[in-house]
Amino acid sequence: MSDRPDPGILRARVRRGVGAALVVLLAGAAIAVFVAAITPRGGARQLVATEAASPADGLVDAGSGTTVYVHVLGQVARPGLYALRDGDRVVDAIAAAGGLTEAADPAGVNLARTLSDGEQLVVPAVGETPAGGPAGVAADGRVDLNAADAATLDTLPRIGPAMAQRIIDWREANGPFSSVDDLLAVSGIGSKTVEALRPLVLP
Missing domain, CATH: 3.10.20 (Ubiquitin-like (UB roll))
Known part of the structure; x- marks a missing residue:
């Protein structure tokens, strides 16, 4: 009776060893991909x-x-x-x-x-x-409708250069504004514009 191992058994052992090594390698690669995916990237x-x-x-x-x-x-x-x-x-x-x-x-x-x-x-x-500050701007930042020039009036929301000039023309023709609501008398200014300007201006 020979003491040499059966060749078939040796081949089976080799296959099992190679298979185990491949499993370890694949598992390691999967872990590396997972870690890379969850690691925050600098930006x-x-x-x-x-x-x-x-x-x-x-x-x-x-x-x-x-x-x-x-x-x-x-x-x-x-x-x-x-x-x-x-x-x-x-x-x-x-x-x-x-x-x-x-x-x-x-x-x-x-x-x-x-x-x-x-x-x-x-x-x-x-x-x-x-x-x-700019002409016609009070200490609290509000625009004085009776003192502001066209450039200062133009900084107000909804007021462009043309509308700023209309405001100046109105006060020159009618006298100083007595309230913010007087702006409704200026051509092109509606109630929505007056409400938008109310906290930003003073008569």
């Missing part, structure tokens, strides 16, 4: 207006969409030039500049006012006289 971070940069970082990028540039000065943490989205308000510009300082007077600016491209926004300190 570009979109810097928006409320993520203010330090002065050394330059402009704050508003991302996609129309951009307005505002120079924020006075009692803010990081004065500088900021790029914000069209339609942003004074509160957004102040947030971009790092917020108000402890000495700031929040009542010195109209936080709800819509920003204009190229404007300079100065936040005063408590007890400080607000810096002069």
Whole structure:
């Protein structure tokens, strides 16, 4: 009787060993694919207006969409030039500049006012006289219908250059506005426009 193993048994053992190795390799590959799929990938971070940069970082990028540039000065943490989205308000510009300082007077600016491209926004300190702004703009940011020029009126929503001139023509012909509702007498201005302007203007 021979002590040599049966060739058939050897072949079966080899096949089982190779099969086990393939199973291990395939399982490892599957795990690697799964881990790669659930691992977060790094990407570009979109810097928006409320993520203010330090002065050394330059402009704050508003991302996609129309951009307005505002120079924020006075009692803010990081004065500088900021790029914000069209339609942003004074509160957004102040947030971009790092917020108000402890000495700031929040009542010195109209936080709800819509920003204009190229404007300079100065936040005063408590007890400080607000810096002069556009013609006909009160300290709280509202537009004075009886003092504003055409350029200032043109910054209001729903008011373009032609409508701004009509407002000036009306007050020159009829005297000063006594209330915001007097705007209804100006040709082309309806009740919806008056309601949109009511919190932004004063007679």
